[in-house]
Amino acid sequence: MLRSEPAPRTNRVPIWIVAPKGRDAGLLRTALMESEDDIHISDKPATLAEALSRPEAVGVLVLTQEALGETVPSLSDFLIRQPAWAELPLILLADGPGHVMPALEKLQAALPRTKLLLLQRPVQISEVQSAVEIMRLSRERQYALRDYIERQDRLRRELNHRVKNILATVQALYGLTLRNADDLRQFSEVFQGRLAAMSKVHEVLYANDYGQAELGDAIGAVIAPYTGEDRITVTADASLLVSAEVGQALALIVHELLTNAIKYGALSNQTGQIRIAWQAQKDFVLTWTEVGGPPVAPPRGPGYGQTFITATMRGYGGKAEFDYREEGLSVRLEAPLEAVLR
Incomplete structure (x- = not known):
């Protein structure tokens, strides 16, 4: 039966050993010399106090009974200050429980925040190796919990950010549509169309986990209902990945131009085309x-669509140019590339 290779380490666990007496230090060094983790061996308890002052500098702690007494103040403070996901794995080498009970009693308030394993001396190298491996795995599980909590926190913040952005966009669309609507019926028709466009773009962005999305996919979602008769041609010199915010903004611009084309422009008859x-x-x-x-004439003043498009491009440090040629509307949108790719 073939044996599978062990899974690669996802975290290097810093292991701190404080052993003031030489024999224990030598034994521990021999036991852990082949470890892939970061091993720190010291005969000075004060060195440990400095390490404990740095977040996550100590993954597993190995102490001898001689070092325990001097480390109680800094160790107790560290255990109490640990984040909620953490319980410091602590291996204690002692001549017997009676030799360390006074020091452990001083740690009593903080002991529930540690995983304590007592090894009675003399100990074998294999015992130390087994104990350290058990505690290392325990710490790795804690690191996995830490990473999970951090991912969930990031997701909550990202969800909050996205919802606020969506609501802000809807609010802006509502206000601009209301100001340019002649009556309630027109408002309802136009506003629902814009929300439908947002919904289609959202599906594209959702499929990309609201990260970068292909611009062609975002625009394609908006124009899809009108591409069956080959009246809309889309060309690009290269694939372009844009942020969710930019993809949504450009897709909404295309929706505005498309709506205008259906009412007054190239898609209002049977022969017009859009490039x-x-x-x-x-x-x-x-x-x-x-x-x-149909022949195009310049409008008397900028309507909602032109106002929205111009304001959107200015938001990215760019501009929008409208050319109302008699043979058909031409629009040029321009912005710094870094603003679109951000």
Whole structure:
């Protein structure tokens, strides 16, 4: 039967040994000389006090009864200050329980915050190795719990951040739509369309764990219902990964342009076409070009769509240019590349 290789270590566990007497120090050094962990051997209890002042500098602690008395103040303070996930593994080498009870009584308040293992001297090398391995595994499980707690905390903070961003975007869409709506029916129609666009982009971002997403996927989700007749062409000089925030913003811009094209532009008849292209070299540039639609005339003033697009691009240090050519609307979006990739 083949034996599988042991799993690689995920954490190096710092093991501290304080043994004022030479024989114990030599025995412990021999027992642990082949360990993959960070081994620190000292004959001065004061050295341990300095290590205990640094977070997670001590993973497993091995003490002899001679060192215990001097380490009680710093050790007790360390055990009480430990984070909730931690219980310091402590191996104590002693001539017998009676020799260490006075010192342990001084630690009584903090002892529940440690995993204590007492080895009665004389001890064999194999006993020390086995004890250290048990305690090391215990510490690794604690490190795994620490990492899990930290991941959950990051997820909670990220979820809070995302929800706040989504609500802020919805609030902005609501306000701008309301200001530009002629009546409640128009407001309802336009606002629902914009929320639907946000929902489609959200699906793309969710699939990428709200990390970086392919810009083509985000824009593709918005234009998908209108691509069946090959009236919309999308080209890019390279694949472009953007942040969730940027992907959502650019997709909403495309939604605004698409809505305008359906009402007044290239998609309002049977022959118009739209070309979307972008490049990412020194700057990020996206162009939207309509052809074959009804003749275009410049608007009397900027509407919601133009206002939203211009403000969004300014937020990334860029700009939006609108060219109301008679043969079709042309829009050029430009921003520093680092702002889009952040």
